[in-house]
Amino acid sequence: MPELPEVETVRRGLQPVMEGARILSVEQRRPDLRFPFPERFSESLSGRTIMSIGRRAKYLTMHLDRDPVLICHLGMSGSFRILSGRSASLPGVFHHERSKDEAHDHVVFNVEDAHGEARRVVFNDPRRFGFMLFAESAVLNEHASLAGLGVEPTGNALDGTLLSELLRGRRAPLKAALLDQRLIAGLGNIYVCEALWRAGLSPRREAGSLGAAEADRLSSAIRDVIAEAIEAGGSSLRDYVRADGSLGYFQHSFSVYDRESQPCPRQGCGGTISRIVQSGRSTFYCPSCQR
DNA sequence: AAGTGAACCTGAAGGC
DNA sequence: TGCCTTCAGGTTCACT
Numbered sequence: 001m002p003e004l005p006e007v008e009t010v011r012r013g014l015q016p017v018m019e020g021a022r023i024l025s026v027e028q029r030r031p032d033l034r035f036p037f038p039e040r041f042s043e044s045l046s047g048r049t050i051m052s053i054g055r056r057a058k059y060l061t062m063h064l065d066r067d068p069v070l071i072c073h074l075g076m077s078g079s080f081r082i083l084s085g086r087s088a089s090l091p092g093v094f095h096h097e098r099s100k101d102e103a104h105d106h107v108v109f110n111v112e113d114a115h116g117e118a119r120r121v122v123f124n125d126p127r128r129f130g131f132m133l134f135a136e137s138a139v140l141n142e143h144a145s146l147a148g149l150g151v152e153p154t155g156n157a158l159d160g161t162l163l164s165e166l167l168r169g170r171r172a173p174l175k176a177a178l179l180d181q182r183l184i185a186g187l188g189n190i191y192v193c194e195a196l197w198r199a200g201l202s203p204r205r206e207a208g209s210l211g212a213a214e215a216d217r218l219s220s221a222i223r224d225v226i227a228e229a230i231e232a233g234g235s236s237l238r239d240y241v242r243a244d245g246s247l248g249y250f251q252h253s254f255s256v257y258d259r260e261s262q263p264c265p266r267q268g269c270g271g272t273i274s275r276i277v278q279s280g281r282s283t284f285y286c287p288s289c290q291r
Numbered sequence: 292a293a294g295t296g297a298a299c300c301t302g303a304a305g306g307c
Numbered sequence: 308t309g310c311c312t313t314c315a316g317g318t319t320c321a322c323t
Binding site for chain 3: 076130
């Protein structure tokens with residue numbers, strides 16, 4: 001579910017409550033999510049102080065006052081919500097009222113935040129494609145989950161020259177190449193579709209076939225759409241909410257994603273958005289203006 | 292090696 | 308109403 005902008009939004013939502021907080025206890029309510037929880041999961045976290053919450057691609061990292069680092073992935077349906085500790089013991093007066101199905105509340109962090117407020121930070125994940133793992137901080141980037149990740153589409157690193165290099169020689173469709181986390185890390189189905197539309201490039205193009213001007217356009221489109229989506233607090237489809245319960249609103253800015261049969265929004269195009277399936281996933285694009 | 296498709300799991304939505 | 312199928316923001320594994 002969550003792509004980079006949603007994960008970054010979650011990180012920013014957790015930051016004010018988690019940074020500087022002390023973990024009093026951790027309730028682990030099942031043995032596994034996508035993977036088994038680490039050995040001594042709760043014991044290793046309890047008593048620690050959270051120094052910072054980081055993000056790499058779609059992974060969240062929780063850095064403590066000593067090892068291990070907690071690596072967390074939200075999978076397709078993972079989310080966090082924050083309850084005030086006091087409200088948590090008084091049903092009906094939660095920090096925010098949105099009550100998700102508590103059957104899928106898999107982990108609860110009981111913390112005391114930097115102001116001494118008791119908080120419950122709850123990880124909910126109906127599909128359980130998310131996971132939590134431990135890593136050694138000194139070799140965090142060599143951890144199996146993070147080691148192979150490509151360039152972040154935020155900041156200045158991703159330009160036309162680098163994108164050309166990454167795509168050179170690749171025979172896969174452009175869509176598939178952009179979803180490959182080893183090349184660019186953090187893009188998912190929504191933002192790949194949106195970036196390709198902005199760049200006027202067909203998702204079916206052979207990835208290695210882009211010219212320099214096209215690679216320039218695409219790298220700009222990727223960076224722009226990711227930056228705008230972060231600014232908007234991500235996209236809220238179905239059940240995605242921010243840690244404070246509010247919704248992101250980038251979904252209102254979709255040009256093609258989930259807009260099959262609707263007119264292409266590009267000025268003067270007049271085309272109609274199509275849905276095709278590429279490597280098992282829906283691609284939305286305008287066959288008229290994306291070539 | 293690179294590329295494709297299935298698998299993992301639950302819930303929502305649509306068709307009949 | 309219920310039952311069935313299809314689909315969903317991701318990653319990993321098995322296969323060609």
